[in-house]
Amino acid sequence: MATSKAAPSGFSLLLVAASAFLGHARALQAGFVFDDRGAIQENPVVQGGLDLGALLGTDFWGRPPGEGPGTWRPLVVFSFWLNEQLGGFHTTNLVLHVATSVVLALALARHTGRTTFAVLAAMVFGVLGVHTEAVAGLVGRADVMAAGLAWLAWYAAGRADEPESPRKLAGAALAFAGALASKESAIVFPLFLVLADRTLSPPGRAPRIVSARYGSLVAAAGVVIALRSMAFAPPLSAVMREVQANPLLAEGMGTRLWTSLRLFGMALGKIVLPVGLSADYSYAAILPEHSPFAWPVLAGALALVGLVVAAIRLRLREPLLALAAVMVLVPWIVTSQLPFVLPTIFAERLLYLPAAGFALVIARLGEWALERTPGALVPAERATKKGKKRAAQKRREEADPARLRSLVLVLAPVMLGNAALAWDRTADWENERTLFASAIEVVSRSARAHHNYGSALLNEGKAAAAIAPFEEACEILPTWAEPHAQLGVALLEAGRPREAEEHFRKAVELDPASPKAVFNLAVFFAREGRLEEARSTLAPFVERHPKRSREAELLKQIEATLRAPQRP
Structure with a gap:
């Protein structure tokens, strides 16, 4: 060479x-x-x-x-x-x-x-x-x-x-x-x-x-x-x-x-x-x-x-x-x-x-x-002569x-084709909804793709639309806690609290160490006025994970409310 x-x-x-x-x-x-x-x-x-x-x-x-x-x-x-x-x-x-x-x-x-x-x-x-x-x-x-x-x-x-x-x-x-x-x-x-x-x-x-x-x-x-x-x-x-x-x-x-x-x-x-x-x-x-x-x-x-x-x-x-x-x-x-x-x-x-x-x-x-x-x-x-020649x-x-024409014929299809595909694909990365809507088209049996698409809809305030993708995620992988935790949020915001509680409980049952599952169930109990149930949900988790500040702070608020004298 x-x-x-x-x-x-x-x-x-x-x-x-x-x-x-x-x-x-x-x-x-x-x-x-x-x-x-x-x-x-x-x-x-x-x-x-x-x-x-x-x-x-x-x-x-x-x-x-x-x-x-x-x-x-x-x-x-x-x-x-x-x-x-x-x-x-x-x-x-x-x-x-x-x-x-x-x-x-x-x-x-x-x-x-x-x-x-x-x-x-x-x-x-x-x-x-x-x-x-x-x-x-x-x-x-x-x-x-x-x-x-x-x-x-x-x-x-x-x-x-x-x-x-x-x-x-x-x-x-x-x-x-x-x-x-x-x-x-x-x-x-x-x-x-x-x-x-x-x-x-x-x-x-x-x-x-x-x-x-x-x-x-x-x-x-x-x-x-x-x-x-x-x-x-x-x-x-x-x-x-x-x-x-x-x-x-x-x-x-x-x-x-x-x-x-x-x-x-x-x-x-x-x-x-x-x-x-x-x-x-x-x-x-x-x-x-x-x-x-x-x-x-x-x-x-x-x-x-x-x-x-x-x-x-x-x-x-x-x-x-x-x-x-x-x-x-x-x-x-x-x-x-x-x-x-x-x-x-x-x-x-x-x-x-x-x-x-x-x-x-x-x-x-x-x-x-x-x-x-x-x-x-x-x-x-490969030339044998030197210098200026x-x-x-x-x-x-x-x-x-x-x-140059031969070179262009080799490179142009690869470079222009890839550049066009990259330009089109990068548009999907604009936000979570566009990213996972495209993912579902490619990998329709991905539990996480459906879960993340539902989460994107939920974050955009579209709770009713988010229910179906969360349910799909739960169906694909029933043992995964997080879609149940998020589905509970979507159902609650859609005005279906009894169904929401079922999924909040299911999420904690599947993964008692999941911060999202525990936090969502505790917040649900607190919103319903069931403070003792909220405390009993949070206390064991906070004891095992003392560095989780969000859960620890919520537990302090709930315990302070329970200790406060009740107004007649």
């Missing part, structure tokens, strides 16, 4: 930035929806003053160990806190996506030596429609920051054939530590670097596994994990997950494997053709696969094996395509549900990193179109209309 060590020009990087910005500019109109509320608007760390102890000692949602899914991402939470002080939540998300695309161009150019390929890949990556959730959804910032910092670490590490230096090692380690502090999935970056080095290096020239190049990254990971363990909790401990979000929690390894293969095929489909996107895939949108012979499982297995074979067989003949396969496969290890079960069974934001592999494939096709255009000149990097030849090639 002929290479050049030239970096992308400023104009080229501007093209990358413009593509990423314009492709997802509509994200600036998105609202605070879905998980954005819990991670930002209801997060005491984000809403309070800067508290380093709270920042490091709570999870992504501002909860202490044992009360949440255990996702520790202090760098992202700190960025949310800054936005809370200065504003610009969605602007920051978009700028971070633009910056990540630019860093990808720089890293690819440095490691492949092919600036045209690097710029084309980054331009395609920037407009991919599958990125809408990561860019428009504020919680997707974790995926964007982790990817950007991982690629920054790749850039800082330098090429495998370049001399190592303390500056390179420190820069790569620091960027990788930032990626890990943004999202746990970045832990696979050292493996990616090892495979990328072996893919792009001549046979026998890749660095040894035991070397400072990789050892510095392992050390950085150790520091981050130690900090997390001291300030918060060890990885994989103090984790709360729900079957309604990931039904694989109750399944064995065989079922997880078959389901993982299905999810892999589904992920590739969403990356290549980003249609039918949804903000939610929880119970029962995707159910566990119990047979290896189901066609989605077989299709996913075929795709997975094909990519692995491609990465091995193409390493010498087409290393850029082999690198594309590595970019898909390595991030998938974390999201495959095999090493451990994630809090959610599937989410489009998890595809932010793997989608780069598809962008590399399109960029390589663009290069082929340039190289194989009939009548085109020999590429400049070589520079002039290169300029003539770049301006050759036939070559």
